[in-house]
Amino acid sequence: MPEAVSMKLAHVHRDRLAQLAVCLAAFVVCAAFAWIVGDLVRGGLGHLSWGFLVDSPRDAGRAGGIGPILVSTLLILLVALMAALPLGWATAALLAEYVSANSGFGYAVRYSLQVLAGVPSIVFGLFGNAFFSIYLGMGFSILSGGLTLACMLLPILVSTAEAGLRAVPDSYRLSAAALGMSRATTLFRLLLPAAAPALAAGLLLGIGRAIAETAALLFTSGYVDRMPGSLLDSGRSLAIHIFDLSMNVSGGDTPAHASVLVLIAVLLFINMVAMRLTARWQHGKMVPE
Amino acid sequence: MDKLILRLLCGGAGIAATLVLLILLFLAVESWPALRHIPAGRFLTDPSWSPGENMYNLAPMLSGTLYAAGGALLVAAPLGIASALFVAYYAPPRVAGIYRRLIELLAGIPSVVYGFWGLTTLVPLINQLHPPGASLLAGILVLTLMILPTIALTAHAALLAVPAEYLRGAAALGMSRWGMIRGVALPTARPGIVAGIMLAAGRAIGETMAVLMVTGNVVRHADSLFDPVRTLAANIALEMAYAMNDHRAALFVSGLTLMLMVMALSGVAGWLARNRHA
Amino acid sequence: ASQKLVLTGASTIAPLAGEIARRFEAFHAGTRIDVQTGGSARGINDARKGIADIGMVSRALKPEEKDLRAHTIALDGVGIILHASNPVAVLSTQQIAGIYTGKILNWKIVGGRDAPVTVVNKAEGRSTLELFLSYFKLKNSDIKPQVIIGDNAQGIKTVAGNPNAISYVSIGAAEYEITHGTPIKLLPLNGVAASVINIRNGTFPLSRPLNLVTREVPQGLVRDFIEFTRSEQVHDLVEAQYFVPISVR
């Protein structure tokens, strides 16, 4: 009995210790976060203004704003989404609804997407440079940058959409089939609507990833900081602008800080919308019975 | 109608699947000149990386990549798992929600921002400690910040997937919180957590911009945490802009190496997952 | 309807080319000139492959590059820079070589503070690096750097942020930054001050031409642009970047 009591005590201590360690870790993470955000906000808030958002950069970015850079970023993003969305969602629908996980084709597609998801962005940059810029002759352009990004986004879009479709209860498929409904109707009328919040959340996630990307764009979309006139012009994305200002422009730290704040604000907004959607989706699943 | 849609979907998926092959193909084609001129062994035995003098030793960059990624994993894995436990089991619901949101935010911050912050804050700080500041340590810290959210979020997802019945069952048996976590939750969630760590390892190995900005990029085996290093990915970003001929091909070889490393990693992850099912 | 020129290459020339391009566009409505940096080697490469219409090369062409046509637009030099607060005012050629080869590790040895030297070197393929190496008769593999940088601006920024760093950059870029308040200073080489005047009069030993290169004899818009860059109309721009305009000499 005394043995048991002392063990019990030891367990209480262990429990306390674990709690302390876990809370400490959480505190460290919070502190790091506060430090980073504090630094960034302190460095850039004073420089933010409406003019900064719409003006062209001057003097290598030390002066002026980021207007053309925002436009280029948006164009790159649009190109990437237009290419990746149909492909990604079609693949997800196929994987989730039509091919079984252990069929050869399904396995091949899934495996290659899994590999694709792990490919470092700089390798996408190399590929984009060799394939889109040089082999297909698009040069340094928003188009080749956007298409390179599309390759990067594909796995994210597929996996989120596939997960969303798989989360739709099997009972919907079974009962639809038992009612003699075709697979296409089932997919478009029941499954995709049921998975819509997941599709949207994945889309936003992809947008966030695309906006943040730097390495894949260095050698594909180039870094001309002027207002793009067409998709075949080179355009500098916001992330590359930050990179350039911080690495190559002495005295560029302040506009870099301000650009970082803009980038983070955009991402924060996207993140929040995505979270709302995911929450709605999860809530939708928790309808009683 | 059904047939047509199936065919369309197959077409889409086919393109998606061929993409990996296309990437591998282009990497291989572009690396070919180097692989043909330069015996494979020389990528590890040349005296240094100095393409101007026809020397192509990738070994210091391999070591730099592994040190940086390994170090970051060593720091980020405990912190990340602890964060996940904090959200799942320790924090009150409101705090947990806020903390999770914070982690998601950290996950969304672009690598170039971490690099920028490292460059303007971390490097000068380390420089005071031990010049030059731009060092392996800075790289590890910045990478830690970047992969910690990945680990925390995947671990949290894995913990969430632990059926509530297990936890209820454990609580009903009078088990303490830590006993429940160690005895039931962590073993059940382990495959998910390991997969998350693998994912994070892949990211750490392939991360370019942030590392490029803070590690000094000197091609040399690091002897201490304060030595500068160059990673494979940073090497590409740094030199790709103006590399030509064999030099360019050698950079594609480093890209290919990166890609193979990541594929091996995902292979190991897949193998672990399968073994568990068996 | 708009015509477009793409220039790529030396980061030394890029800021100048950008300014000139802006003025050129103002004179020629409907043209667009994109300038991207990447180093002289990329200028050569892109011009040769036709990826860019014009390459920017901040050195004389090498014998194996004689298939390209060079059009010199200005002169520049390469100078050693230190942080403005560094008490060291002069370094001999041997001392510089010693520092770069890792034989001199502390500023104390050359009369400075007791602090370790942070050697900043340029990445492979930069013409600044090639000039520096050949002048000091070094091989890149002999150099023991602590930081490797790409662009001139990156070198300047690194030195400006680290009181114990040493680097070498385009004199034009350095002078431009100094007048804009960046805390760096240029060291004399062999007793000759690193300045625009000494490049202009040819006494500075480490000087070089800044070239635009093309694959063929320039035609049309390319010719117009190159002629424009060599004309009097842009001398103020060249001088504003602290380079030496070509026709003045």
Add this chain to the structure above:
Amino acid sequence: MHSEPEQPISPANNAYTLGPMQAGPVCCDPQPLIQVDNFSLHYGVKPALANITLDIYRGCITALIGPSGCGKTSFLSSINRLTDLIPGCRITGRIRIEGNDIHDPSLNVQALRRQIGMVFQKPTPFPLSIHRNIELPLHEHGITRRAHTGAIIRQVLQDVGLWDEVHDRLDAPALSLSGGQQQRLCIARALALNPQILLMDEPCSALDPIASGVVEDLISRLRGRYTIVIVTHNLAQARRIANYAAFFWVRGHVGRLVEFGHCRQIFESPAHELTAAYVNGARG
């Protein structure tokens, strides 16, 4: 297409009228509608059902009973070829409905399934409105006229006794109904297509006793109009409502039909000792 709303059961079709529950083959026609002939089923390499031969009679309620895993659900979903959805599922032998082989390659599976309503263990309404739940399959089968679908929806909701409970909120989400109401909605949805056969897989097991009783009554009332095959773990329920019972058992890891017969016979004088042990021993 569908019987008139005002007159739910057309006397011409069968002689059954709503009355008290009763067991025994009194009210149904002892003609085989579904003929199962030496039917076997494999999931991949794993056999699940072997050599099932039995007839299911028109208008009767046939109960499938047996321990968990003996293949009741598998058998049920073979009848409307829902097993096609399961990758790796192979079958041998023959199932005929009104003499037509359901595995005939020229047969339209969607039309077959339309003929055969199915109700699952867990109520499975779609995440749509109550109204739309029934309308969607009608549209799918080309019944699109508003007046027509409206009449059918009203009719089937009345048939399952749900009309009074929900007629004022047909646009409410189906998932907001109680479990028992959801299950009745699912039955109504199946009835809307006017099937010949109803397959029910433990339709009451997810319901509380009250809702379960309501659904059970409903099933009894459907006798005669439809040929019903019902799986149930609840032997008392089988006894109360079924005309025929089929007892499945697992032998050598494969589900087999041990005994088939009139309900009363199976429960009161089983021919096979396994059946006797099960119906007496099981305390489900």
Add this chain to the structure above:
Amino acid sequence: MHSEPEQPISPANNAYTLGPMQAGPVCCDPQPLIQVDNFSLHYGVKPALANITLDIYRGCITALIGPSGCGKTSFLSSINRLTDLIPGCRITGRIRIEGNDIHDPSLNVQALRRQIGMVFQKPTPFPLSIHRNIELPLHEHGITRRAHTGAIIRQVLQDVGLWDEVHDRLDAPALSLSGGQQQRLCIARALALNPQILLMDEPCSALDPIASGVVEDLISRLRGRYTIVIVTHNLAQARRIANYAAFFWVRGHVGRLVEFGHCRQIFESPAHELTAAYVNGARG
């Protein structure tokens, strides 16, 4: 700590010996062990249980019956304070076990839960080996000596009749067991901590009739050694095994205790008309 392996039931503790099943309070001690006094429970702002007052007698089996959602599970989990795990769950009133208020702030909840075994509707073995499933909680409570844990594990597996079935594969994953075996393992796991009270939430409802019968027998055999509170939808089962029955009902969206009494009385001469309607009408 734990009774000797060789002598499962110490006669000093209670006078019950394993015998045939029987209903009625013959074999248990009519002394209240758990006293529930004006107990109410809210989930957030939503009340789930109101003003429950009843006594649960030592060594008896008390069945909780009532329709779905009437708060049976909530009541059961209040007894071992498992409701603490649900955010926003508030209680008023008092529950005493052997006279001690379980909401006393100085009370160690883990020790309380150790005293009270609980078995859930769905079998919930941990995804560990069979052996480890029982060993883990023992370790947690400081019973770590190998010989000791081994003896206990053997003893409880024998108690639930699982020893013969699994003694040669104790290292196999618990999830590889059949549903009934898993449920018995869960009971064994609860017994290993030698609790005084066993709470069971529909322990048979996820099982097939055979497995269900085995578990039911087991529960009957545990009578007297443990004080058992069991929730069941199966009225026949309640009738077969319980000594006392408590009938809950939802009124005004809140679960209330309608009637409590001897099992026979509740089923044969219910005092309240709701009870009568339920026990006669429900066909669960």
